[in-house]
Amino acid sequence: MTEILSGTKYSKSAKAVLLAAKDLFWKYGIYRVTVEEICEEASISKMTFYRSFENKYHVADIILKDITSKSYTEMTDLFCSNIPFPQKINQFLSLKKEMARKVSIEFIKDLYAENEFTNSMKKYFEISQAKLMLIVKRSFVEAKRDGWIRDDMKIEFILYMFESIGTLSKDEKLLSLFDNSEELTSVIVNFMFRGILSDKKVV
Amino acid sequence: MTEILSGTKYSKSAKAVLLAAKDLFWKYGIYRVTVEEICEEASISKMTFYRSFENKYHVADIILKDITSKSYTEMTDLFCSNIPFPQKINQFLSLKKEMARKVSIEFIKDLYAENEFTNSMKKYFEISQAKLMLIVKRSFVEAKRDGWIRDDMKIEFILYMFESIGTLSKDEKLLSLFDNSEELTSVIVNFMFRGILSDKKVV
DNA sequence: AAATTATGATACTAATATAGTATCATTTTT
């Protein structure tokens, strides 16, 4: 939790804002939270807020980028490593769980609500996703070659499903079926990998 | 969930409003939710809303009363029944859990934020609580007489702690330590009863 | 089928909330 914004990049007050904003965004999403609320929660004045940040979307942007960049680095490292495929999947599951705990469903909901500010965030989110997919694909190709994945499974299909984990979380109807993003993610991810893993080599 | 508003007291559209409002209030509290949002969620027009309800606080009032009245009836029945004391406590725990699932922490937070509308709701909440306490007290007195409760435990102290379960949930600082009211309640309740039950008669 | 009733869509006003800025006093850091 407090690992967020680890460097000395931000001043004391700016950090207070980022932490307070994160808590509020997590609970209520972005659009329901006001700048004044954030300031009150961070115990700073509104002017101090506007001296460091453009607006609340700027804050949300920093928070999102901080979290996704860390998560994608971990993911990339995982899929680039030489550990056996099933172990990769296990670790992937726990990384996903951890990430779900880090990114609230309310946050994502507001992110994908049309808005001139959130659009740039969306893009960043999607670009990170795309970069990761290249690495993941390579990993899946190797795994298939090594017999870890059922023969009738096309890599393209797997990748499509893999990407859906991110895409699905944009679907309001699906989101509303779950209480939190952690639950949703674990359901999707578990479902996916149970169906993918070859029967010959059970973890 | 859907047992809410079981009678034919409300029209189809009014029921839709109550259910939609409940979902929104549960997630975001009362003040963050607008009438128009409720209408959209309930798929009815704003006019239809205002033909049935005064405002969103009126809706919140009905929801709260519906839930508390049911819960307090169950509690009263439980403590008036002739089952052994430890069993009463066990059932009390599950009732409390069920109630926690029914009343969101966001809802209570807004309820106890100063506001001319929520004041009447607060009163109703507190009166129900007071009525229940009379019955609970009688039950505790009997339990002590029958040796279920440690001798050095004063009934007044127990009642105080018992009431705290409700009062504590008003404390912002404590609330913020937990993700949901269910967690908070179960922590308090469990803590309480483990310390109260006599060592001689373990359940 | 006609009448009654409930609902919807739209447009509107008044009230309220919020964003963002200017200014100056105060505190903290250097």
Added chain:
DNA sequence: AAAAATGATACTATATTAGTATCATAATTT
């Protein structure tokens, strides 16, 4: 002591929201 950061307040412009009036349309009842 000087410089930099923060706070408090007041302010304007804008956006949001509450609540109502009006008329059209759909659903029910008779």
